Amino acid sequence: MACAVTLERDVGIDVEHIGRRAGTGALAERHFSSSENLLLASLPSTGAHALFFSLWTLKEAYVKARGLGLGLPLDVVSFQIVPGAPPAVSFGPGHDEDARAWQFALLEPRPGYRLAVAARREIGAEADFVFFPMVPPPGGDSASSSKALPPAPGGFGHFMPA
Amino acid sequence: MPTTDFASLETTLRGYLEKLADSRGKALPNLGRAERLIDRGIFDSMSLLDFVVFTEKSCGIKIPGEDVHPENFGSLEAIMLYLQERL
Numbered sequence: 132m133a134c135a136v137t138l139e140r141d142v143g144i145d146v147e148h149i150g151r152r153a154g155t156g157a158l159a160e161r162h163f164s165s166s167e168n169l170l171l172a173s174l175p176s177t178g179a180h181a182l183f184f185s186l187w188t189l190k191e192a193y194v195k196a197r198g199l200g201l202g203l204p205l206d207v208v209s210f211q212i213v214p215g216a217p218p219a220v221s222f223g224p225g226h227d228e229d230a231r232a233w234q235f236a237l238l239e240p241r242p243g244y245r246l247a248v249a250a251r252r253e254i255g256a257e258a259d260f261v262f263f264p265m266v267p268p269p270g271g272d273s274a275s276s277s278k279a280l281p282p283a284p285g286g287f288g289h290f291m292p293a
Numbered sequence: 294m295p296t297t298d299f300a301s302l303e304t305t306l307r308g309y310l311e312k313l314a315d316s317r318g319k320a321l322p323n324l325g326r327a328e329r330l331i332d333r334g335i336f337d338s339m340s341l342l343d344f345v346v347f348t349e350k351s352c353g354i355k356i357p358g359e360d361v362h363p364e365n366f367g368s369l370e371a372i373m374l375y376l377q378e379r380l
Contacts, residue, residue: 151339154313154343154347157343157346157350158342158346161346161349162346187339191338191339201338201341201358201361201362202359203358204358
């Protein structure tokens, strides 16, 4: 379980277990952008599977932040994931949003899981995501057992011990 | 235009629901037609859209996002009623 809190800004969060197998290829074909599908097709199956869940959690986090439910076509929201930087978004034709007004974080809260956060921000301003594990994993240090994808640079987000 | 065999289609969709339930670690014995799918733990957003894509391919139609809501996809009965209107 995960939750995201802001004082004033739109925010959305999603977490998925990447062990699921059913239907990911057909879902990507139907709901991912052409650039996302091209990237998925260029990767070996293990890498493509992990990327699918990274992209999916980002899209779901954004849809939740917008409060639009499944009525929003997911393929008009396209992500680029570059190591060492927050995920970047671009919007397709007909989706009237400014990509500079959104900030995203993508993390691996535990092995085998993806977590994404989407938050609206002032255009050009950097939001600071702070992550608090609510329940420490059994037998582990909650801070060290979570890692950011990609590794979190300063200002992108960080984990705090419970 | 060929006539749709809705009984066969329902069997196909029921089978895919069982597969989705299995992928989420759920068993799906004796699913009632009017039973709420979300109550059986079958649907989250990903499995719901997975099912919608499967239904699109099975029926040769495109289902717009605004049609994907509990009134149309809340139960097997609702799904079949929706498809009977569309096909």
